[in-house]
Amino acid sequence: MLSLDIADLTMRFSGLETPVLAIGRLHVPAGGQLAVTGASGSGKSTLVNAITGLERVTGGTVSWGGTDITRLPTGRRDAFRAAHIGLVMQDFHLFPGLSALENVVLPIRLSRRLEPAERERALRLLDTVGIARPQQAIETLSRGEMQRVAVARALLARPGVIVADEPTASLDGRTGEAVADLLVELAGAEGATLIAVTHDPALTERLDRRIGLAGGRIVEDSAKALAA
Numbered sequence: 001m002l003s004l005d006i007a008d009l010t011m012r013f014s015g016l017e018t019p020v021l022a023i024g025r026l027h028v029p030a031g032g033q034l035a036v037t038g039a040s041g042s043g044k045s046t047l048v049n050a051i052t053g054l055e056r057v058t059g060g061t062v063s064w065g066g067t068d069i070t071r072l073p074t075g076r077r078d079a080f081r082a083a084h085i086g087l088v089m090q091d092f093h094l095f096p097g098l099s100a101l102e103n104v105v106l107p108i109r110l111s112r113r114l115e116p117a118e119r120e121r122a123l124r125l126l127d128t129v130g131i132a133r134p135q136q137a138i139e140t141l142s143r144g145e146m147q148r149v150a151v152a153r154a155l156l157a158r159p160g161v162i163v164a165d166e167p168t169a170s171l172d173g174r175t176g177e178a179v180a181d182l183l184v185e186l187a188g189a190e191g192a193t194l195i196a197v198t199h200d201p202a203l204t205e206r207l208d209r210r211i212g213l214a215g216g217r218i219v220e221d222s223a224k225a226l227a228a
């Protein structure tokens with residue numbers, strides 16, 4: 001598990017006068033849970049890209065457990081992400097031509113030999129997220145099923161951090177609640193820090209804290225509301 005510390009983070013894109021993200025300070029303790037909400041265009045995905053190192057920030061620092069990833073060269077930033085962050089992206093990033101199971105184990109297989117216990121855990125996770133046919137070709141799964149495969153993949157390597165961008169968006173109410181439960185329970189059991197961008201009240205209410213973004217800034221914070 002890793003804590004997150006953001007300081008003076010800005011993200012600017014050329015041609016735009018104001019930064020699309022401007023966050024002065026944000027601290028999430030190791031093992032903490034944070035829901036990020038906000039209207040379309042408020043900067044949620046940009047924040048995900050910044051804290052996972054998928055995009056280089058324009059200014060400020062993003063530290064995970066004391067490692068400022070903004071200072072790492074691209075290769076080391078990618079290695080840091082692979083080692084510590086389980087990612088559930090909005091468009092899933094699954095590989096056609098592979099089965100559901102092969103997709104879940106792919107990140108490990110790209111870096112080393114898969115242990116039999118890891119294959120077993122992958123199958124268990126797929127079962128838990130309700131994927132009955134782990135050998136099914138990924139491109140034939142429904143969108144909601146793909147989302148659940150992406151969640152299983154993010155959890156497989158027991159990452160210290162889970163970052164999920166709308167992890168229940170393609171799911172109906174009941175399945176969404178089941179995936180929300182799974183994310184929160186497994187993150188809790190493994191002590192992983194969980195950060196989820198979500199519009200889903202079922203997921204938001206399961207997390208410790210919620211921040212709201214507007215125009216790239218934090219305009220609401222349940223932690224401050226409680227303290228006030």
Ligand SMILES: Nc1ncnc2c1ncn2[C@@H]1O[C@H](COP(=O)(O)OP(=O)(O)OP(=O)(O)O)[C@@H](O)[C@H]1O
Nearest residue numbers: 013014016020038039040041042043044045046047
């Ligand atoms: N590469 C880019 N170049 C220019 N503008 C960008 C770029 N990426 C994002 N933006 C702008 O930054 C703002 C924030 O985008 P972002 O995708 O973070 O919003 P979001 O809150 O995730 O929205 P949604 O809920 O619709 O996914 C938007 O106005 C978007 O147009």
